[in-house]
Amino acid sequence: MAKNYYEILGVEKGAGDDEIKKAYRKLAHQHHPDKKGGDEAKFKEINEAYQVLSDKQKRGQYDQFGSTFDGANPGQGAGGFGGFDFSGFGGGNGANGFNFEGDLGDLFGDIFGGGGRTSQARQEKGKDVAIDIELTLEEALEGVEKEIKLYLSVVCSKCSGTGAETGSKMEKCKTCSGAGYVQKQKRTMFGVFAQNEICPDCKGLGERPEKRCSKCGGDGRVKEEKVINVKVPAGIAEGQTIRISGAGEAGFRSGSGKSIAGDLYVTAHLKKHPLFERRGDDLVYKLDISFSQAALGDSTTIPTLKGKIKLKIPSGIQSGKIIKIGGGGFPHLQGRGAGDMYLTVQIKTPEKISRKQRSLLEELQKEGL
Numbered sequence: 001m002a003k004n005y006y007e008i009l010g011v012e013k014g015a016g017d018d019e020i021k022k023a024y025r026k027l028a029h030q031h032h033p034d035k036k037g038g039d040e041a042k043f044k045e046i047n048e049a050y051q052v053l054s055d056k057q058k059r060g061q062y063d064q065f066g067s068t069f070d071g072a073n074p075g076q077g078a079g080g081f082g083g084f085d086f087s088g089f090g091g092g093n094g095a096n097g098f099n100f101e102g103d104l105g106d107l108f109g110d111i112f113g114g115g116g117r118t119s120q121a122r123q124e125k126g127k128d129v130a131i132d133i134e135l136t137l138e139e140a141l142e143g144v145e146k147e148i149k150l151y152l153s154v155v156c157s158k159c160s161g162t163g164a165e166t167g168s169k170m171e172k173c174k175t176c177s178g179a180g181y182v183q184k185q186k187r188t189m190f191g192v193f194a195q196n197e198i199c200p201d202c203k204g205l206g207e208r209p210e211k212r213c214s215k216c217g218g219d220g221r222v223k224e225e226k227v228i229n230v231k232v233p234a235g236i237a238e239g240q241t242i243r244i245s246g247a248g249e250a251g252f253r254s255g256s257g258k259s260i261a262g263d264l265y266v267t268a269h270l271k272k273h274p275l276f277e278r279r280g281d282d283l284v285y286k287l288d289i290s291f292s293q294a295a296l297g298d299s300t301t302i303p304t305l306k307g308k309i310k311l312k313i314p315s316g317i318q319s320g321k322i323i324k325i326g327g328g329g330f331p332h333l334q335g336r337g338a339g340d341m342y343l344t345v346q347i348k349t350p351e352k353i354s355r356k357q358r359s360l361l362e363e364l365q366k367e368g369l
């Protein structure tokens with residue numbers, strides 16, 4: 001099927017920009033799919049033509065290679081026309097195909113972007129809720145269950161989320177006659193368009209309670225304090241977020257079965273520890289030892305996040321040496337195993353010494369130590 005963009009817009013080949021724009025406005029208005037007698041295919045074709053002819057570069061290419069371009073199916077990618085991208089026109093989700101800006105873009109976004117024209121009730125979702133929690137390194141190592149108090153919209157206990165007063169039935173929404181959406185006039189540079197918007201009364205459900213629930217006012221939800229137990233997995237790191245599906249705010253009239261609750265996002269923050277530092281899934285501890293421990297070796301105990309453990313210090317160890325305790329770090333959240341614990345050895349020089357220590361050290365000095 002040959003496409004003559006000038007013919008589609010009903011203008012001469014030498015038409016000026018203003019003329020093309022004018023013709024496009026008129027035709028776009030006339031064939032707009034939301035209008036009575038509108039034609040979506042035709043509307044898309046008009047837009048395709050306008051997109052080329054309103055662009056100096058594209059129009060130049062089109063004029064020059066017009067004969068080969070004729071008959072080329074944009075969906076298959078016309079050979080040699082790398083500059084054209086019509087991918088959005090055929091795919092149904094046309095919004096991507098339009099490169100317009102300003103109110104035209106908004107307009108098309110509304111029309112093709114989903115939601116607008118469909119008569120199906122869209123699924124309402126309650127708001128997502130995000131909170132932060134603080135954890136000690138011990139909690140992050142072992143995992144913990146945290147009790148969190150939230151003040152948020154929950155399903156109304158009186159009407160079980162239907163929004164209807166006890167004994168009252170649901171009826172067709174009068175505002176939208178049960179369609180779930182209402183028509184709105186939208187003014188654009190192409191004139192006035194009728195657009196469908198979600199019904200403000202039933203929010204797309206198409207029905208509403210005959211008599212509204214006295215506790216929630218018909219919303220099907222009320223604000224309440226709610227306690228949630230959050231299971232924090234072992235190994236969680238700073239800034240990681242746990243998503244708890246459905247633990248956010250209740251949806252509008254969730255009792256209708258057409259709306260779902262939002263999600264809860266819990267972000268972990270790790271408190272600073274006086275002894276340990278976390279690096280990735282490893283744990284770092286500064287091990288201070290005395291000169292004699294370093295020279296002679298020693299059996300000692302050191303702290304870990306799970307309690308004290310015994311440690312053998314080998315004789316002759318140097319300052320700056322790192323001792324690795326395999327598996328002594330945080331469990332890997334993804335995959336098996338755990339990080340390690342690293343002890344960085346530092347030989348401490350005494351700042352104050354007793355008279356006896358002094359004389360012993362003087363003896364050592366004489367021995368060349």
Ligand SMILES: [Zn+2]
Binds near residue numbers: 163214220
């Ligand atoms: Zn209620």
Ligand SMILES: [Zn+2]
Binds near residue numbers: 173174175178200206
């Ligand atoms: Zn309605």
